[in-house]
Amino acid sequence: MPSPVDLPETFTARPATTADVPAVHDLVSAVERETIGVVETGADGIEAALTRPGLDATVDSLLVHAADGELAGWAWINRGRRAQVDVAPAFHGRGIGSALLGWVEARAAEVGVEWVSQTVEDLDQAGAELLRSRGYEVLATNWQLEMPATDLKVELPDGVTTRTFRPGDARAAYQVIEDAFDDWQPRRKEYDEWARMSIERSSFAPGKSPVAFVGDELIGAVLSLDLPDSDDGYVEQVAVRKDQRGRGVAKALLAVAARAMHAEGRTTLTLWTHSGTGALAMYERLGMTVRRSSTVLRGRV
Template sequence: MPVPVVLPAGFSSRAATDADVEAIHELVAATERELHGEAETAPDGIKAVLSRPGFDPAVDSVVVHDVDGRLAAWAWLNRGKRAQIDVDPGHRGLGIGTALLDWAEARAVEVGTTDWIAQAVDDKDQAGVDLVRARGYDVLAVNWQLELPMDSEPVIPALPEGLTVRPFAAGDAAAAHLLIEDAFDEWQPRRKSYEEWAAMMIERSSFAPERSPLIFAGDELVGAALCLDLPDTDEGYIEQLAVRRDHRGKGLARTLLAVARHGFYRRGKRNLTLWTHSDTGALAMYERLGMTVRRSTTMYRGGPF
């Protein structure tokens, strides 16, 4: 049975459904435009959250509407550990975010989480930062969005002898999942199953296999940059980038970035972005490759409950 949400008068809540995807996208985009002057959220990213294996929207998500039926906020909790709350800029300061944080914590306890949950808050969202800080949440990690403008057609560097590069193909999915999860095991709290990874990555409508370079040593996959081609933007996005541990320090990340940039440049894109996590230790590497920080979010951890 869904955990109830105690909201201010005039607001109602229910579980999210696929029919809400576009409205949720518009809400999240509005928050991004308020904080950064532009939106990067895509509808297929919202749909991926609702459809990921192990996630039950009927009990793990909430949408909040005002008295006029307008979407005012939404929240979700994945596997009792990772929460996200977004409140429309026009409905802030009314206690909706507090009510949804109460819901997330109660839902976590219901599924057996009593130690902690984590939530990412944009570093420019002072109200959100103040809310989690007032609850005793502390910093778990920092995420940085990096960018690399493309003022001219990128030059692709030569690979070391014995290595080749080509775009992602359908038969590469299993190897790409293994490479990504092996690399991310070094910092992420849990390993994603193939089904969950695929739902969040290659099954998205914006996944761009033809602009996602893979590097091989013989027939072994040793590097990958999996990219999204989002509509209505002049930017290309690298969603996941990984190099196998035994092939690091050979310039493969530089080549993956260059090939991805080249493909997006040919598509008329003039900026390349990606996110990196403080636990990866990759920020300095990306900065050496010419990328700069554009925005950041902090992952806060709260509990026990």
Template sequence: MDFRTRPATLADAPAIHAIIAANEQAWHAQVQSVPDAVAADLQRPLITLDLDTRVVTTPDGDIAAWAWVHGGRRSQVDVHPSYAGRGLGTELVGWVEDRSREHHSERVAQTVDDADEAGTTLLRSRGYEVLATNWLLERPVDGDAPVLPQGVTLRPFAEDDAQAVYKVVQDAFDDWQPRRHPYEEWAGTSIERSSFNAALSPVAVAGDEVVGAVISLDLPDSPDGYVDQLAVRSDFRGRGLARALLTYAALEMGRQGRQTLTLWTHSGTGALAMYERLGMKVRRSSTVYRTEL
């Protein structure tokens, strides 16, 4: 087949998400990804579409595979299962590495679903090594009402909370994320997305200060509720606030007809044990691979 390659456009986002969803359906019999995630990623500040993205198209114009590079350090490559085994992944990984070198990056990382045997084999064959693990966790949406630390109340996210929630989230993630995201980037990939659900995103308040928050997104093709971010201010940690925030979100998800609360956590945060103590269990996992350039 005569495949062609070109930069991605925002108009390609639904077709690109369809590739991601088709793989999730094949590997796990369920779609977990959020449809507007691709568009949000393509609009990140460090992405120049003409330079940092590629889609592979068929003669009919269908998108068979895609790739992007973010800042020369992070990347993603996805091939539709209908076009697996034709060398498209190999071609795009090679492009990713070349583009990362153009960014003067010394290394580049890519996350691969642990059910993706072909993707794992490809990266291993090119010398990629394990950097970190991501786990998709789940918990029921029923249970008792949240128990709060003294002086703390919970309520749904309001528009005026945006800057305060941003600060709590960024402060909480500073210990492990490679860079502090500007407000515009954080908002564009969270509260400004069409999938953001304020009713399922509790904010913890002590006095007139935000001390914790959950950011939840809708998964239209899944029975799950999804927590994208959970953060607690450092001086309120160890007091049961994370459990209370998750419990509040879970109960609200249940009222909206969701069956399970889910969230991803990264081994770099060291939070897996905490989530397990909160009653969450691992559903599936992915691995972050990195290579030196």
């Protein structure tokens, strides 16, 4: 059973299942339209979050319904450390967000961790204020970057070749990506979790996901998604093996991805980067600009 949740009268709660994905997607879409003006989360991303290895939806997720059955809010927490809470705009100011945040913290305490974090859009002032009122502090910043998805010239470094992603590339791509993220992410994902959140999503776009090789060794990858509610081309992950950095491999891979996106009518390539990676300046040198930002807030439980 999930942890208790202290809800306002007439509201009820239960764990989420994959059958709830369409309703949750509607809720998240409404939140994103109100906060950032566009929908960026696909239904397959919600399904992946609920079915990722390490998250047991029966105890690590919660839906809140109003008396008439309308979905008012939802939350999940992964391995007791990272959480998400969303409240439908029509139910703001009713105490749903506070109740769900209290549930998240109770679940984190059950798991036995000391801290839990949540990412909040910087445009969501009310959400950030709620977290800060409970003692949450800034842990990191995320920036969404963009560049025109034009027919860019691809300049490959000497000895480097590229092609689009194939299923047989999965293990090598995972190794390069997780090695690259080891310097800043709090824990290394196991292969099954990484795959569920990336290449196993229905929106994964292998034709817009170039990989780079030196000889037979995969040394870089750009993994892209086709987000159904967005006109942008979206890059989910970028990584280059440490011994190959500084040669222009990332720039070449992003140019290949942008050309593929442009060929299908996408006008802009976007991606997120985290302050822990130290990659913002590199992306800006490639001609990318910041569209907006979000903040990772962490609180003690």
